Amino acid sequence: MRLLHLGNVVVDLVLTVDALPVRGGDVLASSTTHAVGGGFNVMAAAARLGLPTQYCGVLGTGPFADQARAALRAEGIESSGPVRPDLDTGFVVALVEPSGERTFVTSPGAEATLTPDALPETTPDDLVYLSGYSLLHPTNRATVVPWLAHTPATVFFDPGPLVADIPRAALNTALTRTNWLSCNLPEARALATHQDPHDAAETLLHDLPTGAGVLVRLGAGGCLVGERGRPVRLVDGFAVEAVDLNGAGDAHAGAFLAGLAYGKDALEAAWWANAAAALAVTRRGPATGPTRAELESFLRGRERPPRE
Known part of the structure; x- marks a missing residue:
């Protein structure tokens, strides 16, 4: 099995602040870092757990693109997409508060210019990661939506925080x-127009194709797992001291997909994913998913969810 990621790799400019500025105001950052993020976070999380991973999105030309290429190489992630000579890779400004909560402003770049020739042939053994951001950019949307109808791969869709803006x-x-x-x-x-988490998960599951499943991530509370014909089940999270929530959902996605690739059932894959997200939030930075050795060490001796 391999993971194919449709985009988007960007560079995160991470500023740690005591509080967000008021409108029209200004605050001083106590620290500033920059690292490759966006779609890279999911891919790094999966690759560190041993899942062969390929980036199918567009890379640009410039300092941000160079940083993105170096990060992909360092994680052993293949890049199969085209290169834009006239655009740099985009970037995201992330403001991190003392609680670990983060706020983003995104400036798109070459990754927002995906064309059909960049997308690979797929097989039923492939895993495809689709981000809602790919459906926000008009060019990417026009490329990805028709392609989805024909791929035989398993599609994992994370609509993201801007789900209400997707056409x-x-x-x-x-x-x-x-x-x-x-x-x-x-x-x-x-998406579900329900406030209760279980009701939301049930509604989303009902709207998906037969055989599909849903994950509702609850932060430190773990996640809900919904599968057709079964009640929505809670897989508990892990108590850790969070220092940066940036990338937690990405670590969760990468670990869940790696778990599926290793033949784990949905509950155990979610258990893996909860643990990966817990480890990720104890570290600063966007791509903080653990290695397989770190994940297995963290889980050693802990109670597994019931096997299906």
Whole structure:
């Protein structure tokens, strides 16, 4: 099995602040770092757990693109997409508060210019990661939506925080081709129009194709796992001291996909994913998913979810 990621790799400019500025105001950052993020976070999380991973998105030309290429190489991630000579890779400004909560401003670049020739042939053994951001950029949306209808791969869809901004037709097409839908609780509530987490998960599951599943991420509380014909189940999270929530959902996605690739059932893959996210938030930075050795060490001696 391999993971194919449709985009988007960007560079994160991470500023740690005591509080967000008021409108029209200004604050001083206590620290500033820059690292490759966006779609890279999911790929790094999966690759560190041993899942062969390929980036199918567009890379640019410039300092941000150079940083992205170096990061992909360092994680052993193949890049199969085209290169734009006239655009740099985009970037994201992330403001991190003392609680670990983060706020983003995104400036798109070459990764927002995906064309059909960049997308690979797929097989039923492939795993495809689709981000809602790919459905926000008009060029990427026009490329990805028709392609989804024909791929035989398992599609994992994370609509992201801007789910309400995705054109409804594109969102509906993505959902009809989704095998696994993963949302945090605010995203699940927005999609399902239910406040109760279990009700939201049930509604989302009902709207997905037969045989599909849904994950509703609850932060430190773990995640809900929904599969057709079974009650929605809670897989508990892990108590850790969080220092940076940036990339937690990405670590969760990468670990869940790696778990599926290793033949784990949905509950055990979610258990793996919860542990990976817990480890990720104890470290500063966007791509902080653990290695397989770190994950297995963390889980050693802990109670597994019941096997299906």
